[in-house]
Amino acid sequence: MKTTIFYFSGTGNSLAVAQQIAAKLDSTFLVRIQKPFPKHPDVSADRIGIVFPVYMWGLPGAVKEFAAKLGAGAGKYIFAVTTYGGFPAATLHMLSGVLVKGGMKLSAGFGMRMPGNYVPMYGALESDKQQEIFNDSKGKIAEIAETVKRGAQGRIEKGNWLINAVLSGLIYNLGIGRIPVSDKKFFWQPTCTKCGICAKICPVENIKLVEGRPQWQHHCEGCLACLQWCPVEAIQYGKKTIGRKRYRHPEVGVKTMLAR
Ligand SMILES: Cc1cc2nc3c(=O)[nH]c(=O)nc-3n(C[C@H](O)[C@H](O)[C@H](O)COP(=O)(O)O)c2cc1C
Known part of the structure; x- marks a missing residue:
């Protein structure tokens, strides 16, 4: 049985999770969610997976836009995994809503705790703490792969409704629309070597x-x-990121991130 997993990933967590699930399924092909989006993504596989990070307790804008284009996958088994640093709230239900609107159905949805990467607020965890999280994730990866293999329907993880309403409702709706222009806070320092990795790695062609x-x-x-x-x-986001420890999934290299 063939599976295509579409993934969106800034620092490799979601990519690593997609790779680990793929390793437990047969004939699985990974496709990066990146712009320009194809008009009609290839959904000819028997099963479709979507793996992506939680942003502001909800869906990254690009994932929302991309998921709406998967309409030709209606009737197929669609599963999703959202990676998060603290709390996923109602992110998977948000995705379910987008899919239903496009005539599809989310068959199963899982949250996967990973090291947080929001460096404007906090530096990367120490390696041993990261490793603990990766070790904890192994059982869940196996469980997800088993669920997908069985084609099990219906399990879409979610938190408490009140917390969801505040985080995924109120705060998400207030904040998500501001992200596209929040890049005004980025700047480069003179140590920039002009290597161009920043432009190549951006999934949405936002860097010229x-x-x-x-x-x-x-x-x-x-x-x-x-x-x-x-x-x-050499790239900073406001002054707080200066000298703060960066996060990248330790088993994902830049070449894998850049693979198209
Ligand atoms: C813009 C942004 C917003 C985030 N918002 C949340 C959040 O609301 N809740 C949470 O638990 N983690 C949040 N995170 C952390 C990421 O979801 C988490 O580290 C994820 O695994 C990163 O995946 P990636 O490495 O595939 O990009 C956020 C990260 C970013 C960059």
Whole structure:
């Protein structure tokens, strides 16, 4: 049975989770969610997976837009995994709503705790703490793969309704629309070597290189890939990120991130 897993990932957590699930299923193909989006994504596989991070207790804008394009996958087994640093709230229900609107159905949805990557608020966890989280995730990866293999329907993880209403309702709706222009806070420092990785790794073509240096185009997804993967830490987001420890999934290299 063939499976296509579409993944969106800024710092490798969702990509690593997609890879680990793929390793437990037969004939699974990974496809990066990136712009420009195809008009009609290839949903010819028997099963469709969507793996992505939680942003502001909800769906990243690009994932919402992409999921709405999967309509040709109606009637297929669709599963989703959302990776999060603290709390996923009603993210999977939000995805379910987008799919239902497009005539599809989310068959199963899982949250997967991973190290948080929001460096404007906190630095990366120490390696041993990261490792504990990765170790804890192994059982759930196996459980997800088993559920998908069985084609089990109906389990869509969610939190308490009141917390969901505040976080995924109120705060998400107030905040998500501001992310595209929040890139005004990014800047580069003179240590920039003009390597261009920031522009290549951006999943939504939001970085134009001007004389080799990044210029953000205000249709940002907030994934922080540009900042986190800069090999000399020359990209900052406001002053707070200066000197703060970057996060990248330790088993995902830049080449894998850039693979198309
Ligand atoms: C813009 C942004 C918003 C985030 N919001 C949340 C959140 O609301 N709740 C949470 O638990 N984690 C949040 N995170 C953390 C990520 O969901 C988490 O680290 C995820 O695993 C990153 O996946 P990636 O490495 O595939 O990009 C946020 C991260 C970013 C960059």
